[in-house]
Amino acid sequence: MTDPDDKAKLDALSARIDAIKDDHAPKTRTPDHHSQAQLAWRMVIELVAGLGIGFGMGYGLDALFGTSPWLMIVFIFLGLAAGIKTMMRSAEEVQSRQAAELAEDETHPQG
Template identity: 50%
Template sequence: MSESDHKTRMAQLEGRLAAARKAQEPGPRKDEHYSQANMAWRMVTELVAGLGIGASLGFGLDTLAGTAPFGIVVFTLLGFAAGVKVMLRTATEIQRSQAAEAAARDEKG
């Protein structure tokens, strides 16, 4: 085998290796606005925050007015309702954004 034949084969091998490396490279990362876990934690946090704020307001009202169980029960229920409302609004927002992303993908493909 001659020297030029060896160099040609090495160049071909390097070209194939470069092509293989290029094929193995990960593509650009798609910007996922929300992962499933992030969505779930956001909704849980909103619900717990509503409950906590309602219970705190109820406890404060009970302490100031002396209406022991009434305020905390009523405001905890109101906080729960507010938390569920915010949670549903977030779910609708996320659903709309995912539908828009799916429509954009369908237009491309």
């Protein structure tokens, strides 16, 4: 049969192994508060807002100056350009944040 001393040694060894596993276990990633769907909606809203503001400004200036529809068309295109620029800025922001997280993970490996 097994010796009680051997059983104590096995229990101590098992405890040490469990402690080492706990120390080197990969930490769970916290969910990002910006999911991909939220990012997509943010970009769509930025684009639509740019178009809407351009339309409103163009329509108002056309009504003021009587140049219908030329200023509205020009400002719609300017609003589209502004919306796309804002979307690109948001995408760069997210990309730089993800690159920073990746670099942090590489400098501090979990296992």
